[in-house]
Amino acid sequence: MAAIPELEAIRKTQILDAALNTIATSGHANVTMDDICKAAGLSKGGLAHYFKSKETLFRAAFTAFFDRIFQRSQETMTAIDDPMDQLLSFDWLYDLEDPDLNIGYPIVLDVMSIAAHDETYRTIFHDWINNWITLLEGALRKGMAKGLFMKLDPEATARTISAIYQGIATRWYLDPESHSTEWAITSFKQAIKGLMQPYLTQPHT
Amino acid sequence: MAAIPELEAIRKTQILDAALNTIATSGHANVTMDDICKAAGLSKGGLAHYFKSKETLFRAAFTAFFDRIFQRSQETMTAIDDPMDQLLSFDWLYDLEDPDLNIGYPIVLDVMSIAAHDETYRTIFHDWINNWITLLEGALRKGMAKGLFMKLDPEATARTISAIYQGIATRWYLDPESHSTEWAITSFKQAIKGLMQPYLTQPHT
DNA sequence: CGGTTTGCCGACTGATCAGTCGGTATTGTT
DNA sequence: AACAATACCGACTGATCAGTCGGCAAACCG
CATH class of the missing domain: 1.10.10.60 (Homeodomain-like)
Structure with missing residues (x-):
């Protein structure tokens, strides 16, 4: 026993x-x-x-990892009040000192490459993205409710924003020689602000 | 013989x-x-x-593939005159009927996941991205020369634009259930236009 | 106390696979 | 014709590895 x-x-x-x-x-x-x-x-x-089995273990490991990352995202985001700042709150992604992220990038890339051939992993990826989307969607809805953002499609916009984050993060991680951290942070801010610009009722500070 | x-x-x-x-x-x-x-x-x-060896073959295959895709990008882009339209010319990425792309997405995802652990593949990825950047940079410089775009950092902007394309494309490919082709095309256009907006000397039609 | 269950060990097995090698056949050369 | 080189074949080998299984020790049960 x-x-x-x-x-x-x-x-x-x-x-x-x-x-x-x-x-x-x-x-x-x-x-x-x-x-x-x-x-x-x-x-x-x-x-x-x-x-x-190996498969069981791997799936459990990947799922556990995504759960952890989701917790992080949620905590970081709920600590922020302004909706626009919430949308821009993922700069913690660009920090390799962070142990979660240090292992996280290879893990995410692995999961995506497996997902290209495996239904189960596609579901894991899908679920992870959806969590992420729910968070961003919340910020967008709050911004609309507060009158900060004009009417927009919150889900579609949330998906665009998170895709931008991911695209920039992938570059930054895989080719740091050409993609500095400053580039990454400036880029995602410019891109997301540019995307939101037409929907802002007042200029964001 | x-x-x-x-x-x-x-x-x-x-x-x-x-x-x-x-x-x-x-x-x-x-x-x-x-x-x-x-x-x-x-x-x-x-x-x-x-x-x-297997390694030799794989590397040769991946390199050959990236060469082919670069050719495609170049041809598509040079057929277009307006710089802003050139920046937006990659909608052919969102077409799974295209045989190159059908195999291309899994290939790119595989290369990226290997690159996370292998210097050689990081170089292959780096080179591919750089080709892409060169093309976009050309369009940006032309736009500036023509007086369509205000002064901007062409390399950094090119990298942001291509990262946006890639982020959106990855989502669209791996989770089509939640990311329709219309979403993908609308998204990259909005994001890139939003990014370029502050630098436009005249509204883009 | 003996008996049972749980946690863990590591030698073993069977399958898989990259790379090798002796061979054959076709074409070219002298 | 004799010889050589190229193109290709597929059986074989040695290494790797996931999963199995018999066993042991410690904890609990009656």
């Missing part, structure tokens, strides 16, 4: 963290179960006790 | 095409040399005669 009842939860997060770190470092295609065992400090059999 | 002297070139493109199609269908991580042999109508030994 387990000494502590929460052992299972502890082990699972321990394994999921190990999996995420290993995948982020080597890429999902190059990761073996042995690598993850080593990173998690468990044996093959021990790991098998908690996750039946 | 070869019956026809161009045999080598023929075989190589035949193999590269087979590789690209197979990778696009299954994802680079799931493709075996045997798969490619079958697709190319050659045996293992036959294929080995032209490409020494």
Whole structure:
């Protein structure tokens, strides 16, 4: 019997963290179960006790990661009051010192490349995006309610804004030599402000 | 001896095409040399005669693909005169009927995910982006020379524009259920027009 | 106490796959 | 004709790896 009842939860997060770190470092295609065992400090059999197969583990790891990122986004955004500032609040994406992001970029790129061939991963991606959209949509609706933004399609606009963030972030991460952090931050601000400009009832400070 | 002297070139493109199609269908991580042999109508030994290793073949295939896409972009763009229309000329990206693009999206996503862990692929990505940037930069410079755009940083702006295209295209491809083609086209036009708005000397028709 | 369950170990197995190599056939050269 | 080089074949090899399984130890149960 387990000494502590929460052992299972502890082990699972321990394994999921190990999996995420290993995948982020080597890429999902190059990761073996042995690598993850080593990173998690468990044996093959021990790991098998908690996750039946590699696929199960990978999916759980990716899902766990996206949940974590969503929490972050939500917390950052709700700490801000002005709707326009909320739309622009994702500058924390451009910080590789942040451990979540450091592993996050490779993970997201891996998930997207798998999603191109796998229905299940497409769903994971879809769900993640939808969370993101819900947050941005909230800010847009609030702005309309407050009379700051004119009438617009909040979902479509939210999708455009998040796609802009993602496009710029991908460049910034994969080719930092040509895409500085200043470029990234200036770019997303200009792009999003430019997009919102026609809908603003008053100039944004 | 070869019956026809161009045999080598023929075989190589035949193999590269087979590789690209197979990778696009299954994802680079799931493709075996045997798969490619079958697709190319050659045996293992036959294929080995032209490409020494899987890595060599993959790199050659990806590079060949990016060259092809660059050609396309260049041709499309030079057929257009107005600089602002040139910036907006990439709506051909949003057409899955196009065979190049049909295989192109999975390929690009694969390359990006590999690039996250592999210097060589980062270079391939970097070079591809730079080609793209050069084209957009040309349009921006022409616009400035013509007095249509006010003074701006052409490289940084070109990078922002192409990042917007890519962000929107990725969404459109991976989650079409939530990102319609109309959304994609409206989005990139709004975003790019919004971005350029402050620099326009006269309203764009 | 004996018996059972849980947690974990790591050697083993079977499958997969990249790359090799001896061979054949066709074309060209002398 | 003899020889050589190129183009291609496919059986084989060695390495890798996911998943299995028998076993052990510690904790709990009756």
